[in-house]
Amino acid sequence: MQIKVNGKDLVLEKELSVKELIDEQRIEAPEYVTVQLNEEFVDKNDFSSIIIKDGDSIEFLYFMGGGRI
Amino acid sequence: MKYSNEQLERYSRHIILKNVGVKGQEKLLGAKVLIVGTGGLGAPAAMYLAAAGIGTIGLVDFDRVELSNLQRQIIHSTKDIGKPKAISGQETIHAINPDVTVITYQEWINSQNITDIIEDRNYDFIIDGTDNFPAKFLINDACVLTGKPFSHAGIIRFEGQTMTYVPGKGPCYRCVFKDPPPPEAVPSCKQAGVLGVMGGIIGTVQATEALKYVLGIGQLLNGYLLTFDALEMNFRKVKLSQNRNCRICGDNPTIRELIDYEQQVCELKQH
Numbered sequence A: 001m002q003i004k005v006n007g008k009d010l011v012l013e014k015e016l017s018v019k020e021l022i023d024e025q026r027i028e029a030p031e032y033v034t035v036q037l038n039e040e041f042v043d044k045n046d047f048s049s050i051i052i053k054d055g056d057s058i059e060f061l062y063f064m065g066g067g068r069i
Numbered sequence B: 001m002k003y004s005n006e007q008l009e010r011y012s013r014h015i016i017l018k019n020v021g022v023k024g025q026e027k028l029l030g031a032k033v034l035i036v037g038t039g040g041l042g043a044p045a046a047m048y049l050a051a052a053g054i055g056t057i058g059l060v061d062f063d064r065v066e067l068s069n070l071q072r073q074i075i076h077s078t079k080d081i082g083k084p085k086a087i088s089g090q091e092t093i094h095a096i097n098p099d100v101t102v103i104t105y106q107e108w109i110n111s112q113n114i115t116d117i118i119e120d121r122n123y124d125f126i127i128d129g130t131d132n133f134p135a136k137f138l139i140n141d142a143c144v145l146t147g148k149p150f151s152h153a154g155i156i157r158f159e160g161q162t163m164t165y166v167p168g169k170g171p172c173y174r175c176v177f178k179d180p181p182p183p184e185a186v187p188s189c190k191q192a193g194v195l196g197v198m199g200g201i202i203g204t205v206q207a208t209e210a211l212k213y214v215l216g217i218g219q220l221l222n223g224y225l226l227t228f229d230a231l232e233m234n235f236r237k238v239k240l241s242q243n244r245n246c247r248i249c250g251d252n253p254t255i256r257e258l259i260d261y262e263q264q265v266c267e268l269k270q271h
């Protein structure tokens, strides 16, 4: 299946939870990343339960200021 | 208003624009923009807004100019080292355009003074040119509570981001980023580094948003986060949804007072 991560195409072999994708993508400081799935904010508490499906578009949004985390 | 010949010439490239014209330039000359921070972002924003003829520019900065600022904070010069940044910024603006009235606020913003500063001249638009998260959340919350539009931006290393908040027309900064990260989780400003031009690129986007807002033209970055990656030379406009659970602008807001979050140690240094 194919998804978009921050606008870039990514092929996944199987469906993943948001949490699993965060791990797989080695997102830095995952506790502070904001996630939008198909233009809807995903609550941090739902990272493990929400499954990313074929065609989904996911955005990882990072704090950016004196330091990016 | 009556333009002097000198003004007609100074603003001729604006006046000739269909979307600006004499009327638009009058709007700019009557507009008041508050710039919080005269650093990497605020410096170019202030200089372009001054050149554009924004009639009143407020500059908020308690810091003094240091040698290490000059790699990116182009409103200040080598001769200004040691001078309060707000004053140095005021002098540069006056040198660019004597039409502009500059109001200086030599203060660190906090929950006690930010609203007074915003309401001092009833600013039309606020530019967040700060470099730390407590200040960014403070500006966001103050603008939401006073119903003022503002431009958020952040830069680090080779990356930048910016979004525009317009009351009632899209998400605020807190809709996207709920709370500031704890101070110890953020690499200090000195550790992280930033390519000098990043403030120029993102700060001038902020100035562009202010000009468009005042002129009432085009589409603003409300409802979008514009991200920029200089290494890939890639701009992306990420559509943002409204966060109905936002604690300050959501359906059931719980934040009714401004909050002073803990600052990074390097932001606290006093001169």
Ligand SMILES: [Zn+2]
Pocket: B171, B172, B173, B174, B175, B176, B243, B246, B247, B248, B249, B250
């Ligand atoms: Zn909000």
